[in-house]
Amino acid sequence: MEELDIVIVGGGIAGLATSLALHRKGIKSVVLERSESVRSEGAAFGIQTNGWLALQQLGVADKLRLKSLPIHQIRDVLIEKGIKRRESVGPASYGEVRGVLRNDLVRALAHALPLGTLRLGCHILSVKLDETKSFPIVHVKNGEAIKAKVLIGCDGSNSVVSRFLGLNPTKDLGSRAIRGFTNYPDDHGFRQEFIRIKMDNVVSGRLPITHKLVFWFVVLRNCPQDSNFLKNQEDIARLALASVREFSEEWKEMVKNCDMDSLYVNRLRYRAPWDVLSGKFRRGTVTVAGDSMHLMGPFLGQGCSAALEDGVVLARCLWRKLNLGQDGIINVSSFSSRMQIEEAIDEYIRERRGRLVGLSTQTYLTGSLIAASSPVRKLLLVVMLMILFRDQIGHTRYDCGSL
Incomplete structure (x- = not known):
């Protein structure tokens, strides 16, 4: 059996950042x-x-800035029965906002890692505890088993590590999201703003990445769970275009002229705020980060940034407590050493829980408001947001601190 110090399950944003x-x-x-x-x-x-701020600590912020436009404002538009009922414009953040391609972010993080750090094709089936030392053992689909001194689950919404911790399953938002990119060879000419339009049961948004590339999404509420009718990229494209048929010609052209290969569809899920508040995020020397810990809807746009914060905070907490030998190897020679690892993870969870409960709650209420049709329910949600989150973009002020 192979024995490793720190094993991270999942090579997405959270795993690579950590x-x-x-x-x-x-x-x-x-x-x-x-x-x-x-x-x-x-x-x-x-x-x-x-x-x-988290990307700055990871050393990749400047590289990513070269590939993205600054976003100056957010525009929210509500259209009912073909009539614009409301339009609001506000600052996107206290400071810097940019649209970044997932590919660019993943590559920047992965390329900054030492060779041999990332192992591809490792499908984790289960996690168990070693009966003698209580360290986690990861069982891989190819039959291998890996013992770790620290195990960090960054394996997304259907997390094997989260199940090992006994966390409640994530919940279905009842919506399906289609995402895609559209290239404009001669400059798209759009404002440097994030615009989100709600029309009936459809919410669609647009985010400029560069002067020639735009990211867009369509969220369909009350969409059937069965996705067998989406057999290929052409089916996804037809569904996206049909969903925005009542939008402006400019908007329809954007969706129609998309890069077909970029289209991606999935059902939206979330971890309930009350589960984030009460969830047990450590078992022995095992913990979670990113979507495995706090999967949330896209309504605040903080899922990615929260995962980056997780990585910085977890690394800092472990570094403070770990007894490191030469070449970054963890010395775990006694029960007290394992206790230090557990204390480090507990410190990480304490620091993150308050932040994540706030983000999850605001995201949940904002998503509920967008979906609400009853005037009474809308009013109730607005009042709750005003009481709990008077500063609607206050979440962007957070600084995860230095490594």
Whole structure:
């Protein structure tokens, strides 16, 4: 059986960010990714000030800025029965906001890691505890078993590690999201703003990445769970175009002229705020980060940035407590050493829980408001948001701190 110090399950944003943060503190880790290549589904993120502060700590912020436009404002539009009922414009963040391609972010994180850190094609089936030392053992689909001194689950919404911790399953939002990119060879000419339009049961948004590339999405509410009717990219494209048939010609052209290969569809899920508040995020020397810990809807655009914050905070907490030998190897020679690891994870969870409960709650209420049709329910949600989150973009002020 192979024995490793720190094993990270999942080579997405959270897994790579955590591994890079550990590397920058001189701590070795191995990332196990089930795919045969680094995941690259069509998506982009609006990374806000707090996310850029985390990227700065990871050492990749300046590289990513070269490939993205600054976003100056957010525009929300409500259209009912063909009539514009409401339009609001506000600042996107306290500070910096840019649209970043998921591919660019993943590559920047992965390329900054030492060779051999990322292992592809490692499909994790289960996690068990060693009966003698109580360290986790990861069982891989190919029959291998890996013992780790620290195990960090960054394996997304259907997380094997989360199930090992006994966390409640994530919940279905009852919506399906289609995401894609559209290239404009001669400059799209759009404002440098994030615009979101709600019309009936459809919410669609647009985020400029560069002067020639736009990321867009369509969220369909009350969409059937069965996705067998979406057999290929052409089917996804037809569904996206049909969903925006009542939008402006400019909007329909954007969806129609998309890069077909970039289209990506999935059902939206979330971890309930009350589960984030009460969830047990440590068992022995096992914990979680990113979507495995706090999967949330896209309504605040903080899922990616929160995952980056997780990586910085977890690496800092481990570095403070770990007894490191030469070459970043963890010395675990006694029960007290294992206790130090557990204390480090507990410190990480304490620091993150308050932040994540706030983000999850605001995201949940904002998503509920967008979906609400009853005037009474809308009023109730608005009042709750005003009481709990008077500063609607206050979440962008957060600083995860230095490594």
